[in-house]
Amino acid sequence: MTYKVGIMGATGAVGREIIEVLNDRNFPVEKLRLFASVRSAGKVMETPFGEITIENADEADYSEMDIAFFAISGGWSKENAEKATSAGCYVIDNSSAFRYDDKVPLVVPEINADAIGDSKLIANPNCTTAIAAIPLYELHKAYGVKKVLISTYQATSGAGAAGMSELTEETRNYLEGKEVGNKVFAYPIAFNAIPHIDSFQENDYTREEMKVVWETRKIFSEPEMPISCTCVRIPTMRVHAESIVIETEKPVNPDDAKKLLSSVEGVELKEDIANNVYPMPITATKKYDVEVGRIRQNLVFGDHGLEFFVCGDQILKGAALNAVQIAEKL
Missing domain, CATH: 3.40.50.720 (NAD(P)-binding Rossmann-like Domain)
Known part of the structure; x- marks a missing residue:
């Protein structure tokens, strides 16, 4: 057909x-x-x-x-x-x-x-939600996720072609000693990090941050799942990176989690810290799969907690x- x-x-x-x-x-x-x-x-x-x-x-x-x-x-x-x-x-x-x-x-x-x-x-x-969703869901199925804490490092592509152009143009202006301006973002993006994506809500989170909460709950059919997120715009071109911490219902072992995620459709495990292999925007660019790595026991939640890092192409899996x-x- x-x-x-x-x-x-x-x-x-x-x-x-x-x-x-x-x-x-x-x-x-x-x-x-x-x-x-x-x-x-x-x-x-x-x-x-x-x-x-x-x-x-x-x-x-x-x-x-x-x-x-x-x-x-x-x-x-x-x-x-x-x-x-x-x-x-x-x-x-x-x-x-x-x-x-x-x-x-x-x-x-x-x-x-x-x-x-x-x-x-x-x-x-939303792109940020889509990039985190697959590894997070697989861990949820296996261990039961009680709480999720996410910090994002989001590329300028999230603001469209105009955002990417502003990064290129204003970086050039900075390096040439010219005045650096901003139209797309709240502040100049070149060599900066801006903890503000979309509008601020009544609870002092941004709408981008709340999108991750609302959408993850809906996709997972978990309307009460506790999720908190901070979204930051950084001067990269088209890959969003996210640091994710979870508390689980069942004990979780990092080695078991690595084995689980290594066989998941849509995930590429980038986990070899002895050789400096981990997810990065530069390696995830124009890649269909979401890179997942830096998988480790979380020091706060102990054997009921996991921490990991993901990178996904915002224009591809994110859209x-x-x-x-x-x-x-x-």
Whole structure:
């Protein structure tokens, strides 16, 4: 079976990556159509599927598509998702618009593909959540997770192509002795770390931090799981790194955890500290699997605690790859 596929937001970082992933994974595309804003409509884009003329996303006829990947803003998704699903088109939405809607499945295919059911609308999780989810879920199944503490080190790609461009441009300005500015981020990102991603909430956490809490609970079907997160933007290009501490119901041995994670789909174990092998953004860039390493007994929770480090490509498993994996389950 082949599918007529549309990508809404095809000119953005995630939209472009979806095109590449569809080709790389040999997704059965009968016809690929690309959509973006009226400013981009009429332009021609080179793709692995040939040259394709970009169309106006606001004028899309969803009856002519089987699957639509939404890689635009949440507001746009809310306005257009029902148009697509009522026309019989599946929508895989990369925004936060529907993630917290109880009627819409939030899916990491390695964990809860069965949640899709007969829904025509499927939400793709936040990048930070998706990268941590697979190793965390496997440990939860094996040992029972009581508490989760996460600190993130997030790449500029999380703010889209504009974020990556700002890092490049302002790093160059810094090295050339020019004034360093900021438009995308709250402060200059070059040679800096900013503990502020998305808006601050009433509980003094940022929305990005609360996304990890809300979404992990929903994906795991664990609505009361205690999770706390601090999210920090750092001057890297496209891989998010996360330090994760868990307290477990059952005793957990680091060697057993390493053996468990070494055989998990979507995880690459990078665990050889004698030879300085561990997860890093530079090695996880453009990689489908999430790197996991630095697995050790946590000093606070003892034999009921584990600490580990993960790195995952924010644009791939954190967005485009997960979306295509969802489409593969339809």
